[in-house]
Amino acid sequence: MGSEKPNFLWPTNLNCTATKRFWEGLRRRQFWARRCRDCDETFFPPRSHCPHCLGNNLEWVELSDRGTLYSWTEVNIAGPRFDIPYLLGLVDLSEGIGRIAAKIVGAEAHQLKIGMPVRIIYADVRGDFSLYCITVDQ
Amino acid sequence: MKSRVAIIGCGAVKIGRYPDRAESDLALEAIRLALEDANISKEQIEGLFTTPDLLGNVGLQTSLLCEYMRITPKLMAEISCGGIAGGLAIRCAMNEIMLGNIDLALCYGAEREASIGWFKKFGSDEGSTMLEPIALQPYASHGTIPAYALSACRYMHETGAREEHFALAAVRNRMNALNNPLAAFTMPITVEDVMNSRRLCSPIKLLDSAASLDGAAAVVVASEKLAEKVCGKPVYIAGWGQYHDNSCFIPTDRCDKSITNFIATHRAAEEAFKTASIAPKEVDVAEVYAPFSPCELMIPEDIGWFNKGGMVTALERGDTEVEGKIPINTDGGLLSRGHPWAVTPFYETIAIVKQLRGEAGKNQVDGAKIGLVHCEGGMLNNSLVIILRTD
Structure with missing residues (x-):
């Protein structure tokens, strides 16, 4: 699957803490989402806070x-x-x-x-x- | 509503391309026409509400207008909220009047998208994070057309609609635009023309799409007391609804949100009908904010005039034409009037006001007394519905 070569100078926000792990996961052929340790909500796309309880005690889970x-x-x-x-x-x-x-x-x-x-x-x-x-x- | 608020004046420039005129130039032209139409002087303007000036970005455009017009309003604001900004400007004016803070407000907007090309940034690295701040879906983050195309493809799957049905809506709009002096596109087209136009993102083709163009429009909003004094044909704001479906654009958070029925449109309309104490079928004429022809089918269904997929046969029967059961976009809609996006809700409002005053010329809907204006932001995620009536 190395034949797809988009013309890329993007994204510029690879170091964003809320999503860094997601991009790293893609390098390892893993697709990550986030799970809230407080309310058990699993959500995608990954973000900084749980959309259900708004907490930020999150972990990564592989889909x-x-x-x-x-x-x-x-x-x-x-x-x-x-x-x-x-x-x-x-x-x-x-x-x-x-x-x-x-x-x-x-x-x-x-x-x-x-x-x-x-x-x-x-x-x-x-x-x-x-x-x-x-x-x-x- | 406790005390009533009326729209008493409208003015707009023809939608098109104005590479050599500033926004303030276009805005002043629309404002002068609106003040003349309302039969009031600029000194009577107590509130000034406008849509975003995307290049200015520091909110000084109303100050500039005040200087250029030599006026001293008590209240002013630049309202930014995606595609519904113009509608919200009218709401702000209405609220301030109902609160008793002012008796008269001017709402205006000027947009030079065709000349400046702000939207082109959506395709660039600079603008790519606009729709999804953390931009995890790069293949879908470069503009609105792919998003609406996904919606259209799904709609065809769910309802059996064909591309020709989308084309019928585009043709209806074009036929209406022929009689609108403010419309940008006035060459007659056929279903075949739409079908043969350049494919953008299947099933959406060039003639299924609204062109981002330049325009400027203004409406004068007044208390009932003032309206009755100065205006022979006030059009009252009778109902209001707004709803957001908690998606910013394509719904990617969870899997339970439809992209062929938009709950924001449905709920906003429901609230507007309730506050106006009318049933959906009492509406005589409507303007819906459909940036692509497939939305021309979805929005009337979501508002409640047709069942899911019902617009397919409605278009075949001509139900939404000027002589039909519920005439829609008698001014040409976004597709043929042209789409200076932030200003479009003003053009829609003006179209309905003209209809309710009996001034819509060849496109006049006989005896129109109640009109509906719909506008939206995102991918129909944030909807606003206004009901206007003459009595």
């Missing part, structure tokens, strides 16, 4: 790499980072705690069906930085 395709689009508008066109999928994480919006690789538009199982995969886009993508589960 599975599974999800379900909730919607998708073929992006044809040029942006500064990614070559177009690419397929963008919105995915319900299988733990039911949140959604990811990421590039779909290894599938054509006509193969996509809302509700189909998908899997998170990883792409090294720079020496120190990896991104997550999604692929159709085989």
